[in-house]
Amino acid sequence: MQSNINDFHEYAVVxxxxxSFHMVIAKKVNNALQVIYKHKQNVHLATGLxxxxxxxxTSICRGVACLAMFAERLKDFPVSHIKVVGTYTLRVAKNRYQFLLEAAKVFPYPIEIISGQEEARLIYIGAINTESVAKSDVKFVIDVGGGSTEIAIGTGSTPTLVESRPMGCVTYAKQFFPKQTISRPLxxxxxxxxxxxxEKMIKLVKSKNITVAFGASGTIKSIYSILLDLGVSDGIITPNRLDDLVSYILEFKHFSDIDYPSLSDERKAVFVSGLAIFYGVFKAFGIKELHYTQSALREGLLYEMTEDNKSLQDICQKTIDTLFKQYRIDEQHANQVAQTAKHLFKQWKKQTTVTLDPILESILYWSALLHxxxxxxxxxxxxxxxxxILQNSNMPGFNEEQQFLLSTLVRYHRKGLKIESIPYFSLFETKQIxxxxxxxRLAVLINNQRSSxxxxxxxxxAIMDNDPCKFQLTLDQQFAQHNRLVVLDLEQEQLYWQQNKPWQLHIKID
Structure with a gap:
């Protein structure tokens, strides 16, 4: 590990x-990123779903073996210079924690599962920050992945529409082309x-008056490359060119028969299904022309990781502000609860050796604001x-576990609870949560009377016995005399904590 993190100028995204699993490593030189290493491994995780x-x-073993190999290349990297994200298959897999636990044995870096909307947002950021576009352009970006397809539209640096649909070249190959035979009906x-x-997006997308469209991913790269094979010099995808390409592909009888110089044997197994997805969406939205971009999710992650350390936190804060306004939350009360949480947390933090990522402290305050x-x-x-609401809202900037933690804190902020009910998190430890x-719970309870x-x-x-979950809460005597309901509420809270070892709450009036 590097002795001085400030002297380490390489960043990795997985x-x-x-x-496929992809690893990209870039070096920051004069405030510009230079990609110095790329590796792609065809893991076919979705085929094991x-x-x-x-x-x-078998699919878990393939994925873990790939990560073990990636770990060899990343062994000298500071954790803060690595971003690892899982997409569709890990989003939907019910036993994903089995994968994450096995992965942790060989890959000592946190794996974040991101929502489809967050994936679409990052793909958009990756594309528009590497392609030449005007600020006034209405930009459309699509990425046909192995298990899902992401769509984003916007005019500025942040998309105004992000969508993810459960259709990908791997899953559609299994569903519609199980024998890898090609026919027009299929x-x-x-x-x-x-x-x-x-179909529910068609009217909205068309109303955006798209001026420039980009496509990322292996499927669209293959379409672009085959067009070049066919003599289309600029590689731009248009309705007529796409119709012609589909006609050419339908002349083949089997996936393995497809014969274009740029199409690898690996890609042949999923190209027809990916082409069908892209063709259906392209036609449904009435896109006039689309340009292939090499930049998508990985570039978006690199951009946010290196451009500004506060940028992602700012995106999260903007998300919280939007929800706050949308649901017309009582601003005075919410801020009072948040200020109380900050006051208590500051004291707790000074007395504990538990280390917390700054995002966890922010999640505490956001949960206070949105409870x-x-x-x-x-x-x-x-x-x-x-x-x-918090679990099911589109929350740009949050990975899936951060959003789930926010909703979990809010879910158990009042009344009785059993800490066994608090779900498992792969990114956070119970001593942090x-x-x-x-x-x-204390911040909300203390403000039950809604006094401004x-x-x-x-x-x-104060923390007792050096245990981060054992609290002594001291109340000012004069306050306690004039706020007996608060004291009674705290005594009831004390009983709740007694039922949940190792929690402990001691109340002192001084």
Whole structure:
């Protein structure tokens, strides 16, 4: 490991896709990124996904073996210079934690599972920051992956529309071309299925008046390359050229028969299904021309990791602000709870040796701000309603576990709980999660009376026995005398904690 992280100028991104695992390493030279290493391994993770969304042992072993090889190249990298993300197959696999646990044995870096919308956002950022486009252009970006297809549209640096659909070249190959035979009826069925996946978007996409379109991924790269093989000098994909290409492909009887110089044997196994998806979407949206871009998810990750250390945090904060306004949350009360959480957390942090990523501290404050987001549904069961909204909202900037942690904190911020019910997280430890939840519960409870004049400094938090989950909360005596309901609430909270070892709450009035 490098002794001084500031002297380390290489950054690595690993993309655990449904078809292939990719590793890209770039070096920062004079504030510009230079790619110095790329490696692609065809893992075909999605082929091991059965109808019950369980990954097979064989596919898990293939993925883990690939990561073990990647780990050899990354052994000298600081963790902060590595970003590893999983996409569609790891999103939907019910036994993904089995994969993550096995991977952790050979690959000592955190693996983040990102939502389809977050993937689409990153693909858009990767494309527009490497292609020459005008600020005024309405930009359309599509990526046909192994298990899902991502679509993003925007005019500026941030897309205004991001969508992900569960259709990919690997999954469609299994579904529509199980014997790898090619026929017009099979191809049309796959195209129609792709159109159905986007039919509710068609009117909205067409209303955006797209001025420039880009396509990323192996499928679109193959289409672009075959057009070059056929003598199309600029490689631009147009409706007529795409029609011609489909006609050429349908002349073959089997995947292995397809014979173009640029199409590898590996790509042949998924090209027809990927072409069907792209053709269906291209026609449904009425795209006039589309340019292939080499930049997508991995470049988007690199850009955000190196451009500005605060940029991702700013995106997350903007997401929180949008939800705050959308659900018309009581600003004064939410800020009061957040300030109380900050006051308690600051004291806890000074006394513990538990290390926290800055994002965890932010998630605590955001959970305090949004704990009443479900009030728009009903006060009864508000913690459940709030958690549901947060778990199922599109939240740019958050990976899946960060979003899940936010919703989990809010889910258990009030009433009785069993800590056994708190789900497992691969990126965070219980010794990090429990104190955040304990602090949030206290911050909400202390502000139950919704007093705008409450001073959080009348509460002092101390850790007992060097245990980060054992709290002593000292109340100012004068405050306790005039706020007996708060004291009663704290006594009830004390009983809840007693039922959940190792939690402990001691209340002291001084």
């Amino acid at each position: 993309d655990l896709g449904s078809n 059965n109808h019950d969304f369980q990954l097979s042992e 191809f049309e069925r796959a195209c129609f299925a792709a159109e159905q996946q986007v 009443e987001i479900g009030l728009s549904i009903n006060f009864s069961g508000i913690h459940k309603h709030s958690a549901y 429990y104190p955040l939840l304990q602090i949030l 004049t409450l001073d959080p400094h009348v509460f002092t938090l």
